[in-house]
Amino acid sequence: MPSKPTMRDVARKSGLSIATVSRVINSPDDVPAPTVEIVNAAMRHLNYRPNINGRRLKMRHTRTVGVLVPTLANPVFATSVQGIEQEAHAEGLTVLLTSSNYDPDREMGAVSALLNNRVDGLILTLANADSNPVVDLLLAEKIPFVLLFNQPYRADIAAISVDNAQSAYDIADVMIKRGHRSLAMVAGRFESSDRSRQRYDGFCRALVDAGIETPHLVQVGFGETDLIEPLRDLLCGPAVVTGLVCSTDMLAIAAINACRAYGLSVPGDVSVGGIDGISVGGLITPKLCSAVQPTQEMGRQALAFLRGLITGQSNPESLLLPHHLSDGESIGPFRRRSSTRI
Amino acid sequence: MPSKPTMRDVARKSGLSIATVSRVINSPDDVPAPTVEIVNAAMRHLNYRPNINGRRLKMRHTRTVGVLVPTLANPVFATSVQGIEQEAHAEGLTVLLTSSNYDPDREMGAVSALLNNRVDGLILTLANADSNPVVDLLLAEKIPFVLLFNQPYRADIAAISVDNAQSAYDIADVMIKRGHRSLAMVAGRFESSDRSRQRYDGFCRALVDAGIETPHLVQVGFGETDLIEPLRDLLCGPAVVTGLVCSTDMLAIAAINACRAYGLSVPGDVSVGGIDGISVGGLITPKLCSAVQPTQEMGRQALAFLRGLITGQSNPESLLLPHHLSDGESIGPFRRRSSTRI
DNA sequence: TTGAAAGCGGTACCAG
DNA sequence: CTGGTACCGCTTTCAA
Numbered sequence: 001m002p003s004k005p006t007m008r009d010v011a012r013k014s015g016l017s018i019a020t021v022s023r024v025i026n027s028p029d030d031v032p033a034p035t036v037e038i039v040n041a042a043m044r045h046l047n048y049r050p051n052i053n054g055r056r057l058k059m060r061h062t063r064t065v066g067v068l069v070p071t072l073a074n075p076v077f078a079t080s081v082q083g084i085e086q087e088a089h090a091e092g093l094t095v096l097l098t099s100s101n102y103d104p105d106r107e108m109g110a111v112s113a114l115l116n117n118r119v120d121g122l123i124l125t126l127a128n129a130d131s132n133p134v135v136d137l138l139l140a141e142k143i144p145f146v147l148l149f150n151q152p153y154r155a156d157i158a159a160i161s162v163d164n165a166q167s168a169y170d171i172a173d174v175m176i177k178r179g180h181r182s183l184a185m186v187a188g189r190f191e192s193s194d195r196s197r198q199r200y201d202g203f204c205r206a207l208v209d210a211g212i213e214t215p216h217l218v219q220v221g222f223g224e225t226d227l228i229e230p231l232r233d234l235l236c237g238p239a240v241v242t243g244l245v246c247s248t249d250m251l252a253i254a255a256i257n258a259c260r261a262y263g264l265s266v267p268g269d270v271s272v273g274g275i276d277g278i279s280v281g282g283l284i285t286p287k288l289c290s291a292v293q294p295t296q297e298m299g300r301q302a303l304a305f306l307r308g309l310i311t312g313q314s315n316p317e318s319l320l321l322p323h324h325l326s327d328g329e330s331i332g333p334f335r336r337r338s339s340t341r342i
Numbered sequence: 343m344p345s346k347p348t349m350r351d352v353a354r355k356s357g358l359s360i361a362t363v364s365r366v367i368n369s370p371d372d373v374p375a376p377t378v379e380i381v382n383a384a385m386r387h388l389n390y391r392p393n394i395n396g397r398r399l400k401m402r403h404t405r406t407v408g409v410l411v412p413t414l415a416n417p418v419f420a421t422s423v424q425g426i427e428q429e430a431h432a433e434g435l436t437v438l439l440t441s442s443n444y445d446p447d448r449e450m451g452a453v454s455a456l457l458n459n460r461v462d463g464l465i466l467t468l469a470n471a472d473s474n475p476v477v478d479l480l481l482a483e484k485i486p487f488v489l490l491f492n493q494p495y496r497a498d499i500a501a502i503s504v505d506n507a508q509s510a511y512d513i514a515d516v517m518i519k520r521g522h523r524s525l526a527m528v529a530g531r532f533e534s535s536d537r538s539r540q541r542y543d544g545f546c547r548a549l550v551d552a553g554i555e556t557p558h559l560v561q562v563g564f565g566e567t568d569l570i571e572p573l574r575d576l577l578c579g580p581a582v583v584t585g586l587v588c589s590t591d592m593l594a595i596a597a598i599n600a601c602r603a604y605g606l607s608v609p610g611d612v613s614v615g616g617i618d619g620i621s622v623g624g625l626i627t628p629k630l631c632s633a634v635q636p637t638q639e640m641g642r643q644a645l646a647f648l649r650g651l652i653t654g655q656s657n658p659e660s661l662l663l664p665h666h667l668s669d670g671e672s673i674g675p676f677r678r679r680s681s682t683r684i
Numbered sequence: 685t686t687g688a689a690a691g692c693g694g695t696a697c698c699a700g
Numbered sequence: 701c702t703g704g705t706a707c708c709g710c711t712t713t714c715a716a
Contacts, residue, residue: 017687053398054709057692078420097439359703396693399708
């Protein structure tokens with residue numbers, strides 16, 4: 001049972017040295033054409049496959065990037081990873097994928113594993129970008145990294161995102177302008193998403209600016225698929241609400257389902273706006289009202305930017321991408337039925 | 343500029359040999375507790391991080407699995423990768439991710455790159471599982487792999503999927519039973535998806551069994567976001583259709599959008615059923631009629647099965663998972679408006 | 685133009 | 701229980 005052929009095998013087969021074989025692989029131009037052909041022939045005969053791990057060990061860099069997202073079950077992150085992957089493919093880079101499942105405690109473990117792989121750089125979506133041990137570690141070890149979707153306070157760390165607060169503000173503002181006076185935010189748990197908190201802040205600011213006092217808030221776990229219980233009070237309790245702003249599209253979808261379960265039509269009885277803009281095919285989002293920035297493109301940009309950091313051609317800085325509201329075709333008008341009980 | 347600390351550094355610092363350090367890392371139980379503590383202390387002081395690539399080079403296996411999907415922009419695949427990642431995390435495995443973008447020509451390159459990384463095994467969703475050079479290569483090189491979503495003819499290659507043909511049959515059957523006599527299938531290009539062809543076959547069989555002659559077919563590219571043109575003839579041409587069966591949920595969503603663009607309500611004027619069951623939160627699928635098998639679970643199963651293959655505990659075989667139709671709540675009745683022109 | 689040889693950071697066998 | 705040491709597969713001087 002012959003193990004996989006190595007460079008030595010190729011060298012032997014071609015009657016040349018392994019140094020020459022290496023040259024043929026890495027800089028064929030430095031080798032006379034006939035020699036190249038001989039070596040290539042040998043490689044073909046042996047079905048030779050360079051063992052990248054050998055190279056990685058020797059070289060200073062690994063041409064590998066690590067990616068950490070909360071979950072791929074959220075199309076927003078999945079799509080961004082698709083963008084990263086595409087760009088990585090174009091650059092000839094390998095992608096190491098991990099996910100934290102929205103659990104801050106798992107982030108360090110995941111990043112650790114990535115660092116043990118000696119990735120050249122990282123693209124991360126963290127639960128909380130500020131005062132995060134992972135960020136400190138990376139900064140201390142001087143590993144290039146860029147945050148995606150996070151908006152850290154510190155201006156000297158690379159981040160690519162839309163303006164979370166502003167996008168929530170804009171959505172809330174649209175709803176207010178259409179006559180909603182009693183709004184609630186359905187937000188992912190703040191501990192597992194700083195975006196969620198930032199969006200809530202923007203939401204509150206919009207209400208304040210409009211002279212509305214009470215911003216209702218419901219925090220739910222991500223991946224929460226059934227919001228019927230969590231939304232009971234909001235939809236048919238004492239503090240009845242006419243519109244919901246959700247911190248993510250997935251939550252918006254879940255909220256819409258809950259509304260329907262309560263016999264409320266959306267829109268009509270209640271309006272639901274989701275922040276995110278799940279751009280999978282541009283179609284999945286219930287186009288009520290979304291602050292959209294095509295996520296796949298954000299992924300590509302993140303990798304491109306990371307490449308700049310790795311090669312030292314650019315410096316860490318935060319890029320705030322413009323967001324825009326999807327048409328919000330059906331955000332109003334509001335006409336809630338008097339009493340809906342379940 | 344001290345490079346990253348290595349085992350030798352730890353050995354020196356702790357006054358022990360690198361062999362002992364290695365033991366502390368890999369089998370601490372073989373080392374007296376005090377020694378373990380000394381070494382651990384040294385590692386902590388130095389901020390030591392084992393370089394996995396060194397290990398990989400030495401060991402026969404890499405504890406790494408390669409994953410190839412058409413794209414993560416399709417929630418079905420993204421979710422399955424999430425399942426794979428979860429299971430990999432539980433097993434302490436590293437995931438190398440690649441995508442083919444539905445391009446068969448890119449599959450070989452991607453798998454090649456994965457093999458150069460000496461992955462222990464692969465999980466693949468291929469454009470076409472039959473007579474595929476990638477499959478031949480893997481079989482020849484005896485690399486464990488399992489196909490996900492593909493249903494190859496050969497029974498001796500590992501595959502996890504629902505029964506594509508049957509699920510399409512079932513959906514079509516439901517629609518027929520509800521009164522549809524003029525149905526069309528909107529399918530992804532057969533070249534880029536054998537599932538698509540298999541589903542079309544099932545669709546046709548259902549029509550034949552019901553005594554319906556002409557199965558309409560429109561093949562479209564995946565990621566096709568705008569089906570207005572492709573569906574023009576079907577929706578308002580001479581061969582008017584009352585129901586669409588789509589080979590994937592993403593296509594179904596796109597089709598629904600197209601219907602609306604033509605002023606048709608869905609369901610009502612026309613019924614659209616999607617095969618797949620995008621289970622992101624269980625909510626994104628317009629629940630017209632979907633053959634669902636939770637995709638995340640399929641991913642986990644795939645990795646678990648792959649692990650069995652790698653350890654030699656199980657043999658390649660195809661697992662056909664049961665699918666079920668989502669409630670199809672609103673698949674009919676059909677009441678198409680007489681003339682819809684655009 | 686080509687080759688010999690010294691590692692890269694680990695693992696594990698074999699002695700002591 | 702611990703240490704010396706020979707690799708794993710590849711890159712890269714340095715000489716020939």
